[in-house]
Amino acid sequence: METATETETETNAPAAPVPTVRVTPDGVKHIKRLLTENDMQGYGLRFGLQGGGCSGYTYDLGFEENPQPEDEVHEIDGVRVFVNPLHLEYLRGSQIDYRDELIGAGFHIENPNVKRSCGCGTSFDV
Numbered sequence: 216m217e218t219a220t221e222t223e224t225e226t227n228a229p230a231a232p233v234p235t236v237r238v239t240p241d242g243v244k245h246i247k248r249l250l251t252e253n254d255m256q257g258y259g260l261r262f263g264l265q266g267g268g269c270s271g272y273t274y275d276l277g278f279e280e281n282p283q284p285e286d287e288v289h290e291i292d293g294v295r296v297f298v299n300p301l302h303l304e305y306l307r308g309s310q311i312d313y314r315d316e317l318i319g320a321g322f323h324i325e326n327p328n329v330k331r332s333c334g335c336g337t338s339f340d341v
Contacts, residue, residue: 235298236262237310238291242322245313246294250278259288259295262311263302272305274324304328 238246246260255278263275282288282297289296298306309326 234289235287235303235307235309236289236291236296238294238296239310239312240292241313242311243292243294245322253278255280259297260311261297262306262309263299264305276311276322 250256250258258278258280259282261275261277261279264272265275267273279297282295283299285300286297287300287303289298296311305328306326307328309324309328312323312325314320314323
């Protein structure tokens with residue numbers, strides 16, 4: 216009787232699902248700071264797409280008090296993130312970070328689904 220090797224067993228195991236969105240500790244910290252400064256405790260971050268820019272899409276980030284009924288809601292270290300299901304296939308695996316750099320500060324999104332982005336870095340195609 217033949218037995219499976221450890222490597223074969225690992226490759227036959229089902230892959231873990233890719234989370235729709237992750238938020239880095241710096242991202243969580245900045246989101247919480249913005250919510251506190253703007254007296255918006257209990258609000259969540261809307262993460263989505265909108266058409267525009269020279270490559271087709273731009274990210275849409277904003278605060279909302281409640282998710283829409285159809286939204287996928289993620290709770291990340293006390294921060295709620297709302298994602299419309301129509302955007303899921305384009306955002307799955309994305310990471311939201313906050314960077315405070317010499318050139319400027321702001322949210323930075325790493326999205327594994329981006330096929331190309333524009334030269335100015337504000338729009339992309341999936």
